[in-house]
Amino acid sequence: MNGEGRMKAIRFFAYGIELLVLFVVQETPGLVPAVFGARPLLVLPAAISIAVFERETASMAFGIEGGLLIDFGFGGALGFHALLLGAGCYLISLIAANLLQTNFLTYLLLASAAEAAVYLLQWIFFFVFSGYGHAGYALSAHYLPMFCYTAVLAPIFYAFNRTLALQIRSKEE
Amino acid sequence: MKDIFHSTGFKALIIAVFALLGLTLTTAGAGGASVSDAIGFLSTPMERISTLITNNAAATAQDAAQSKEELAAENARLKKQVDELNRKLIRYYTYQQENAQLRKFLELKNENQDFKPVSAAVIARDPANLFYQFTIDQGSDAAISVYDPVVTESGVAGWVSSVSANYARVTTILSPDTKISAADKVNREGGVVSCDIRFADQGIVKLGLLSEKTAVKKGDIVVTNGLGGVYPRDLAVGTVRAVKNDPYDVSLYAEVTPFVDVKNVRDVMVITSFQGQGETLDDGASASSPQTAASAASSSGAGGK
Numbered sequence: 241m242n243g244e245g246r247m248k249a250i251r252f253f254a255y256g257i258e259l260l261v262l263f264v265v266q267e268t269p270g271l272v273p274a275v276f277g278a279r280p281l282l283v284l285p286a287a288i289s290i291a292v293f294e295r296e297t298a299s300m301a302f303g304i305e306g307g308l309l310i311d312f313g314f315g316g317a318l319g320f321h322a323l324l325l326g327a328g329c330y331l332i333s334l335i336a337a338n339l340l341q342t343n344f345l346t347y348l349l350l351a352s353a354a355e356a357a358v359y360l361l362q363w364i365f366f367f368v369f370s371g372y373g374h375a376g377y378a379l380s381a382h383y384l385p386m387f388c389y390t391a392v393l394a395p396i397f398y399a400f401n402r403t404l405a406l407q408i409r410s411k412e413e
Numbered sequence: 414m415k416d417i418f419h420s421t422g423f424k425a426l427i428i429a430v431f432a433l434l435g436l437t438l439t440t441a442g443a444g445g446a447s448v449s450d451a452i453g454f455l456s457t458p459m460e461r462i463s464t465l466i467t468n469n470a471a472a473t474a475q476d477a478a479q480s481k482e483e484l485a486a487e488n489a490r491l492k493k494q495v496d497e498l499n500r501k502l503i504r505y506y507t508y509q510q511e512n513a514q515l516r517k518f519l520e521l522k523n524e525n526q527d528f529k530p531v532s533a534a535v536i537a538r539d540p541a542n543l544f545y546q547f548t549i550d551q552g553s554d555a556a557i558s559v560y561d562p563v564v565t566e567s568g569v570a571g572w573v574s575s576v577s578a579n580y581a582r583v584t585t586i587l588s589p590d591t592k593i594s595a596a597d598k599v600n601r602e603g604g605v606v607s608c609d610i611r612f613a614d615q616g617i618v619k620l621g622l623l624s625e626k627t628a629v630k631k632g633d634i635v636v637t638n639g640l641g642g643v644y645p646r647d648l649a650v651g652t653v654r655a656v657k658n659d660p661y662d663v664s665l666y667a668e669v670t671p672f673v674d675v676k677n678v679r680d681v682m683v684i685t686s687f688q689g690q691g692e693t694l695d696d697g698a699s700a701s702s703p704q705t706a707a708s709a710a711s712s713s714g715a716g717g718k
Binding site: 307320322377 | 417420421422423425426429430433434435436437438440441449452453455456459460463464467468471535536537538539540541542543546547548574575582589609610611614679
């Protein structure tokens, strides 16, 4: 394995471990404090921030990993979030590489849009379609605070994964 | 951009989309347990350790953060509490002796001899679940199966909604998916304990289907009545907070404050076997979930005195 390949393997291993550790942190009771009863999905902005710095196929793979972890924690059908994040991260990576300049502002825009889409689809598929009452209340009192909390934490993952992407990279890449 | 559709990455995306759609459809039914087991095998030990560390760290931080004044105040409060507990202990021994005598005379048997409990710790709570579902560190290896009731020493906490080899998921009493056939312990009037998101946010449940002339009142204790075969008889549910009119029909409902704080519970007990378990479940084809308890209660009459 040449230098470039080795660096890539180390970086991808680090991303994989990062998502797994964030999943354990987000699931552990009492570790991440609740704000207005809401707790964030840490894996979501982390997967999106990886997509901003990596190629499409790798972004999709990490999106699927993050999505499968969210699916597992959620306890619903496995594959729902994996599908959303896999396709979403592929699209984000494509946009970041071809249409937008990758910087903090574009990341915030892309991450906010993707997070909003995931929470909205969660609400539709797992709340409205389940036939639970007070869907509007659930959206405003639960899904909106969860989205805001997750969005507020997103810059941390941008900074972390930017450092990871820049430091563990060979000059040829 | 045109080349994107011919790239290897795009082909990989299409394959991934179809594979994940297949996985979603499979796991939405009964299948996909092997994938869950694989992820659970990896994450459950990590979650268990992480929860243990968090609990210990929280206790240490709490001790370290207290000032001298706070500790003195706490000491005074604890002394007062010890005095009070000593008085209660004297009363307790008196009641225990009376109880032993009554038991002897009335030949009361221990009602819970048929229970086969398994103790478990809460190791995970998903932030995206609005009804406080949690994961426990025991699964089918400990003889836990789906629909087993989950309790604490205070009362009912929920039921096992899915189970794997080394973990199980518990749907709490605050979920709309939980329906418990219950009765007022004071006057034996029956109803169905259920919940919705507004009640769940307040940490209360609703004892519904009460008759217009209900005798249920504030302060009464609500217990399970054993109908449906999901929960054993006489498990404590909570105390009645208020009785109100149902906005959708002429019946009344009672707001019940559960004895178990499912939002913060850390240790639970799963009753893997009890007398009468699954009796109604096996009887009818349609009776296959804890909702059975509700239908059993309504068919037996909401005001079943």
